[in-house]
Amino acid sequence: MPGRFQQTISRSTSVKGFGLFTNADVCVxxxxxxENHxxxxxxxDLPGQPKIKGCITNIAAEERRTKLLEGSASVEMVEHVLAALAGLRIDNCLIQVDAPELPGCDGSALPYAAALxxxxxxxxxxxRKMVVLKENSVLEDEDAVITAGPYFSGLRLSYDLNYGADSVIPAQLADFSIDPVTFASSIAGARxxxxxKEIVYLRSRGYGEKVSTSDLLVYGQDGPVDNELRAHNECARHKLLDCLGDLSLCGCDVQGHIRAFRSGHRHNHQLARLVYDLAQKKTSAVERAA
Ligand SMILES: [Zn+2]
Incomplete structure (x- = not known):
């Protein structure tokens, strides 16, 4: 079955803000x-205006966010932009940035989705190239598990968040079949x-100085501080959003059901690599047949 037609945007559009980690002002x-860009x-902002392809082969090690590196140029905190592009099925886009870290905005992908x-x-x-998952794959370590397996149509993502009975964040599940309408209405806004206690640690290292408790969800003993949830399972929806953005670094559509339990960026990157490798195999098989 041929994949859907690729998409781009009709005209340029911008988002301004500052980096949550580096505090630097930035315009995207x-x-x-x-086609196929x-x-x-x-x-x-750099001499020669270097480009960094949004591909899993350019992933760089970084805590709590997704960073891409090509040559000596890097860009980080790309996962929410990638999620907005993947969720809205925009495949071809040049994303110009004038700082190393993308705007954190309200911690969600909604400002990016609105701009796109x-x-x-x-x-x-x-x-658009598509990989159909035909068998189950399991990625796991001591903390987390992701399984990727067959699904009858499109991409379904399920995220099971459970940090244990003692956590201030209650156990919750998010489960969606991904399409642009569902993404815009139910996933993009999850912060x-x-x-x-993590904020205290991050601030001690110079991160997040400009961020206030109304900018993103800060969980205290009694729930979100100075803030209200946009959905009862907003945290699980956000982890699903991150997974969608990171997975898009495989560079193709995926037909399958991804089930994630407690996973983070590192596991998502492993998942994207797995699908990327499947896509490369598929391409070489088609080339051999031609
Ligand atoms: Zn995120």
Whole structure:
């Protein structure tokens, strides 16, 4: 079955803000791009304006966020932008940034999704490559498990969040079949969250100085501080959003059911690598047959 048609945006659109970790002011401009261009970041603040392809082969080790590195240029905190692009099925886009870290905004992908919709997604003539998961794969370590297996249609993501009975964040589940309408209405707005005690640690290392408790979900003993949840399972929805963004670094659509338990970026990157490798095998099999 051929994949769907690729999409880009009709006109450029921007989001301004500051990095949650580095506190640096930053402007992101989404530019239309041709068929099979893929998702490419460009550091317009650096000499030569280097480009960094949004591909799992460019992943760099970083805590609590997704960082891409190509040559000596890097860009980080890309997962929410990637989730917005993947959720809205925008496959070809040049993302120009003038700082190393993308804006944290309200900790969700909603400002990015709004900007991309404002840029008016448009269909292109080429088809999107798709990998169909035909067997179950299990990625696990002592903390987390992700299983990736067959599904009858499209991509379904399930995230099971359970930090134990003592956690201030209650156990919760998010489970969605991913399409642009569901993404925009139920996933994009889910904000990142952090424990109050973690904020103290992060601030002691110079991170997050500009962030207030109304900017993102900070969990204290009695729940979110100075904030209200957008959904009872907002934390699980956000982890699902992160997984969708990270998975998109495989560079193709996925037909399958991904079930994640307590996983984070590191596990998501392993998942993206697994699908990327399957896509490469599929391409070489098609090339051999031709
Ligand atoms: Zn996130």
């Amino acid at each position: 401009t989404f530019q239309p791009a041709g 893929g998702i490419v970041f460009q550091r317009v 919709l404002d840029g008016e997604p448009v269909q292109q003539a080429a088809r 990142t969250f952090v424990l109050e």
